[in-house]
Amino acid sequence: MVKFTKEMKEALRVPGKGGSLIYLCTSSRDGNPNIAAMRFVATHMDDKILIADMFLLKTKANIKENPEVAVTICHPLDEGRWWVFKGKAVDMEYGFPRDFDWYGANATDILNEWGNWNKAEPPDEVPPDIVFPKAVQRGVVVVHVEEAYSIEPGHVGEKVLTG
Amino acid sequence: MTVNLTDRMKAWIEAMGCHLCVATPEGVPFVVLGRYAKATASDEVAFALAQDEAKVIAPVLSENSRVAFGVSRQGGIRAAYQFKGTGELLRSGSVFDTVAAQAKEEKGIDAESVLLVRLTELYCTKPGYEAGQRLDGMTPEELDAWERQRWKDVPRKRD
Known part of the structure; x- marks a missing residue:
């Protein structure tokens, strides 16, 4: 089991709270x-990354047929956030059995806390020509991280977290 | 389909670099940065890769040439596109020589290889109703007009 560092937890938050824009690769x-x-990202426990299911299309289809994902920081990169987190993801949609468990993450806990993410952490920092007029959240993607490697120039591929 | 990168897209790609995503034939994704990017044609982008960067994706590309990439840094939100195509790792030839030399001069990158991506698909990733809209197949004029209705900003090139 991996354990996020303090810096990773600080980075894996919404940009408006000092976190990051991330790329979800499926x-x-x-x-x-x-x-x-x-934009909507958080950590849960010591090894889960949470991402809002808003506007997901191909990402959602991919996760439904293949749980293997990678999460990396898109912006900002110049603060030492040179990580790629790899693991297995599920999209905990509304209607999931409330006792559904994903590597220790419970659907009731996840949806109660992050099920209305746009209200909890509104996208105030997103430019007006980019921000969406109405957020429709369908669930929360839960990534169980199993390892992470570096993409820092000169250290690419080096493990920064291992299970 | 045909991809026709606009001048603004090229500017964002080249100024910010890109996050490059590949996947094994079984669907395990890997990501590295393409820190130096050069649009070599309206449907081609070349990325200079250092040895450690190439080492992560070369084994994957040897089995599956499909590549997806998005613009790094602020480009992830300001240049809201996903680019897809097929990638080839070059270690010699005129494209390698040109891109590797430019990467060394502009960013100090010692390129071990150059990933040349021939684009076949282009998607809008702006959050909202246009997320996932497919843009390849538009003529250059149509795509340019589509983009100009939404954005005109062009970034300064990074050191």
């Missing part, structure tokens, strides 16, 4: 990669 079961930027 793949179809036959290896067609997909990369999409996400």
Whole structure:
């Protein structure tokens, strides 16, 4: 089991709270990669990354057929946030059995705390020509992180977290 | 489909670099940074990769050439696109020589290889109703007009 560092937990929050814009990388079961930027991000326990299911299309389809994902920091990169987190993801949608468990993360706990994310952490820092007029959240993607490697120039591929 | 990068897209790609995503044939994704990027044609982008960067993705690309990338840094939100295509790792030839030399001069990168991505798909990733909209297949004029209705900002090139 991995354990996020303090710096990782600080980075894996919404940008408006000093966190980061992240990239969520998924793949179809036959290896067609997909990369999409996400704003609503948090950590849960010591090894889970949470991402709001808003506007997910291919990402959602990929996770439903293949749980293998990678999460990395898109911006800012110049604060030592050179990490790629790898693990297995599930999209805990509304309607999931409330006792559903994903590597120790409980659906009731997740949806109660992060199920209305736009209200809890509104996207005040997002530019007006980018921000969405109405957020419709369908669930929370829970990534169980199993390892992480560096993408810092000169250290790319080095393990920074191992299970 | 045909991808026709706009001048603004090229500017963001080249100014910020990109996050490059590949996946094994079984669907395990890997990511590295393409810190130096050069649009070599309206449907091609080349990335200079240092040895450690190439080492992460070369084994994957040898089995599955599909590549997806998004613009790094502020480009993740300001240049809200996903680019997809097929990638080839070059270690010699005119494209390698040109891009590697430029990467060394502009960013001090010792390129072990150059990833040349031939684009086949382009998607809008702006959050909201346009998320996932497919943009390849538009003519250069149509795509330019589509983008100009939304954004005109072009970033300064990073050191």
